[in-house]
Amino acid sequence: MEPMDYSGFFSEDVGSFFRSPVREIFKRVDLGSIYSFAGGYPSADTFPLDRMAPLAARVVEKYGAKALQYGGTQGVPELRQVLSDRYGVPLENIQVTTSSQQGIDVCTRILADPGDVVLTACPTYLGALQSFRSYRAEVCSFPLRPAFAQACREAVRSLRAGGRKVAFLYLIPDFQNPSGETLSLEERREIVAMAREEGILIVEDSPYRELRYEGEDIPSLYSLAPERVLHLGSFSKIFAPGLRLGWIFGPPALLDAIYVCKQSLDLCPPVFDQYLAAEFMGSGALDANLRKTVALYRGKRDLMLSLLEANMPAGVRWTHPEGGLFLWLTLPEGFDSVAFYETALSAGVAYVAGSFFGAGANTMRLNFSFMTEDRIRKGLLLLSDLIRQAI
Numbered sequence: 353m354e355p356m357d358y359s360g361f362f363s364e365d366v367g368s369f370f371r372s373p374v375r376e377i378f379k380r381v382d383l384g385s386i387y388s389f390a391g392g393y394p395s396a397d398t399f400p401l402d403r404m405a406p407l408a409a410r411v412v413e414k415y416g417a418k419a420l421q422y423g424g425t426q427g428v429p430e431l432r433q434v435l436s437d438r439y440g441v442p443l444e445n446i447q448v449t450t451s452s453q454q455g456i457d458v459c460t461r462i463l464a465d466p467g468d469v470v471l472t473a474c475p476t477y478l479g480a481l482q483s484f485r486s487y488r489a490e491v492c493s494f495p496l497r498p499a500f501a502q503a504c505r506e507a508v509r510s511l512r513a514g515g516r517k518v519a520f521l522y523l524i525p526d527f528q529n530p531s532g533e534t535l536s537l538e539e540r541r542e543i544v545a546m547a548r549e550e551g552i553l554i555v556e557d558s559p560y561r562e563l564r565y566e567g568e569d570i571p572s573l574y575s576l577a578p579e580r581v582l583h584l585g586s587f588s589k590i591f592a593p594g595l596r597l598g599w600i601f602g603p604p605a606l607l608d609a610i611y612v613c614k615q616s617l618d619l620c621p622p623v624f625d626q627y628l629a630a631e632f633m634g635s636g637a638l639d640a641n642l643r644k645t646v647a648l649y650r651g652k653r654d655l656m657l658s659l660l661e662a663n664m665p666a667g668v669r670w671t672h673p674e675g676g677l678f679l680w681l682t683l684p685e686g687f688d689s690v691a692f693y694e695t696a697l698s699a700g701v702a703y704v705a706g707s708f709f710g711a712g713a714n715t716m717r718l719n720f721s722f723m724t725e726d727r728i729r730k731g732l733l734l735l736s737d738l739i740r741q742a743i
């Protein structure tokens with residue numbers, strides 16, 4: 353039989369989907385067989401494997417058939433209550449999501465029409481760019497420093513003067529993916545003041561907020577401007593990404609649109625997983641696990657920083673993240689981290705090229721959570737050697 357041509361059947365949205373280059377890397381290589389600084393994977397050592405069987409048994413005993421039934425679209429009341437207690441947010445401001453990636457997607461779906469503009473930082477999270485583009489929104493991005501708020505203000509004014517709608521501003525204020533940067537309180541205040549004066553909404557994506565290894569917590573954008581911020585949280589980096597669970601804090605009128613939107617997406621977040629998360633968080637076990645996770649990742653970050661210092665050739669710079677999972681390397685002008693990737697991969701080491709996040713060709717993102725310290729050491733020595741030979 354002739355292969356059928358399906359191209360005429362697709363919606364226009366499909367034309368703007370693009371594949372994640374990061375996930376393409378994972379398809380090509382077995383992460384266990386190379387030194388991988390590529391993904392944003394948590395360390396398997398942080399998963400509370402020994403607690404899962406008793407936790408699941410407790411869910412079955414406590415909730416019975418309810419745990420396997422459909423649940424409400426907003427999320428099960430027990431999880432919403434635990435989130436409310438932990439973060440001090442009223443129940444009416446909480447929507448549980450099937451991961452924070454879904455949070456980004458539903459926010460875009462309710463706020464952006466084709467041709468509308470999403471403002472963001474450059475570089476920024478690839479999964480968010482995929483979501484914005486899939487709704488045919490346009491992305492307008494600026495470096496976080498030196499004057500992000502001012503650049504956004506000017507962009508809003510000139511876009512509106514040209515008859516364009518700004519859908520929202522998307523930001524990752526804590527230990528940004530991919531750069532590892534954190535916005536200071538002053539920068540947050542400036543951004544909030546700009547958003548209020550220009551009348552725009554903010555989507556604050558915060559999956560790394562609780563992974564802080566030094567310094568003090570900085571108030572979230574949501575706490576500074578609850579009337580105009582949709583704040584996305586996730587269990588992926590503080591419990592387990594396989595659960596696919598997250599949450600949104602926001603004004604009830606916006607959450608109501610998300611609630612209806614989610615009905616057509618998945619009816620409700622996974623119910624069994626929500627009870628697991630509610631029990632894990634509510635019993636204090638999440639905090640205990642988080643303390644271990646933070647200590648483990650702090651050690652890995654420190655190791656990365658000292659290895660970079662000792663081994664990278666002159667002319668290479670990197671960020672000093674106060675938390676999160678990523679470091680950002682800037683190589684000398686003219687270095688092409690996309691072309692260099694094949695050399696690195698055939699030598700057995702992987703990273704993600706910065707240009708995939710909208711940054712210059714001479715940049716790369718390095719993850720430090722996934723590998724053991726021993727593998728980080730060997731992988732970074734190898735990468736430093738390869739870079740030294742290439743520049």
Ligand SMILES: Cc1ncc(COP(=O)(O)O)c(C=O)c1O
Nearest residue numbers: 392451452453477529586588598
């Ligand atoms: C900034 C950011 N937002 C969202 C996500 C998606 O997280 P989740 O597993 O909750 O969908 C990630 C994952 O790496 C991320 O880095």
